[in-house]
Amino acid sequence: MPIRITALTDPDRTASGYRLAWLASGDDGEPLGSAFLRMFTREGQEHLAELQLNVHTAERRKRVGSRLLETVVAAARAEGRRSVIAQADAGTPGDHFLAARGFRRVLTLTYARLALDELDTGKADEINALVEQPHPGYRLASWRGTVPEELAKTFADSRRAMDDMPMDDTDYGVVAWDVERVLAAAKAIADRGELLTTVVAVDESDSSIVGFSELVVPGDGKGEGQHYGTGVLPEHRGHGLGRWMKAEMIRVARANHPELAGLITDTANSNTHMRRINDALGYVPTHQALEYQLNL
DSSP: OOOEEEEEOOOOEETTEEEEEEEEEOTTOOEEEEEEEEEEOSTTOTTEEEEEEEEOGGGTTTTHHHHHHHHHHHHHHHTTOSEEEEEEETTSHHHHHHHHTTOEEEEEEEEEEEEGGGOOHHHHHHHHHHHHSOOTTEEEEEEESSOOGGGHHHHHHHGGGGTTOOOTTOOOOOOOOOHHHHHHHHHHHHHTTOEEEEEEEEETTTTEEEEEEEEEEOTTSOEEEEEEEEEEOGGGTTSSHHHHHHHHHHHHHHHHOTTEEEEEEEEETTOHHHHHHHHHHTOEEEEEEEEEEEEO
């Protein structure tokens, strides 16, 4: 069956990147699959593109995915990219497709879930006790939506806490954060109709933010909340701030969104410290996702 690949116009352009898109169709114009390639443009990631490829179940093993991938790779090379990354759940057709087409597995992520709607009184009391435990020299703060103006600079500075996040062999680069990017990220979440909550650890000696934890929740406050990241600046590690912030996030999520069913987090398998925190707080592993990379 002849396969036609049509380039599409994607209006999704942000301060951090843009997307290229393609549709695969048959002679009759029936859609068979699609591919999106996000081109990162921020300093430190101009070498990178991220692939999302989908083929209709009934059209698999008919070279639809291969034709789309050939188009994507050619476009990434034309844009001067060095690496293309893609993610697939372990054991799925996407996992096998990427492995068979020259992508190299570079990172394994474990997804875990905390069932808020099944949290018993004992576990809730344990989490509250963790939050109330004193951490001399530090205090917690939180906000919903965009960071308050007076905290924007110190919050942006705290984002370097993620610079050494375990990424194994992924050619991810170093993400450069400034106030503009912090504000743009919050706006993008709001524009999708979702709700952002941020918990931070503050150094009481100078009121600077030294750690943060973010959670994104559906706009109706129901379903599953997604942790977007938890990090502590290197010079402030070793004081239990990561667990403290994440425990507070659980408490805040329950208070702000009483109909929320659960919280989802994903953690690199090599990030044993954060995985221990998740285990201690009651998160239960659900599945693994694999990050693949194609070097161009």
